[in-house]
Amino acid sequence: MKTNVIMFGLLTVFFGIFAVIYPTWNYFGDGRIEWVGNIAIALTMVMFLLLGSFLYLNLRRQGGTLPEDSETADIDDGDSEMGYYLPWSWWPFFAGAAGGIAMLAMSVGVWLALFSLGLVLITFIGWFFEPFRGSYRR
Numbered sequence: 001m002k003t004n005v006i007m008f009g010l011l012t013v014f015f016g017i018f019a020v021i022y023p024t025w026n027y028f029g030d031g032r033i034e035w036v037g038n039i040a041i042a043l044t045m046v047m048f049l050l051l052g053s054f055l056y057l058n059l060r061r062q063g064g065t066l067p068e069d070s071e072t073a074d075i076d077d078g079d080s081e082m083g084y085y086l087p088w089s090w091w092p093f094f095a096g097a098a099g100g101i102a103m104l105a106m107s108v109g110v111w112l113a114l115f116s117l118g119l120v121l122i123t124f125i126g127w128f129f130e131p132f133r134g135s136y137r138r
Contacts, residue, residue, distance in 0.1 A: 001068065095124055098116060
């Protein structure tokens with residue numbers, strides 16, 4: 001992860017410098033400002049800054065070397081808890097189907113988009129509250 005932090009830091013610096021060079025060069029070459037490229041380069045710099053900062057903070061919080069970075073680590077050293085998942089739950093399937101309908105709705109029409117947003121909301125609420133009802137109650 002330390003290598004990733006350094007890589008994202010270098011990319012942030014590169015796009016930060018290029019976010020200054022590109023509009024200046026474009027203005028002196030053409031005499032006008034090209035907005036799309038300027039904004040895209042600046043947002044790319046922000047993206048790398050956010051990713052690098054997130055990885056840096058996680059590396060600092062975990063206190064040192066991750067098992068992925070150690071040459072002597074075993075496969076079992078990187079195991080972590082995956083979370084709490086309910087067996088035989090149908091809600092992930094329906095949430096995926098509703099998400100697929102929502103993606104399709106973006107190309108078809110507004111009426112289907114409104115219908116699909118309702119389906120997505122219902123499925124995620126059902127998936128969230130499933131552990132609190134019925135035989136899966138904690």
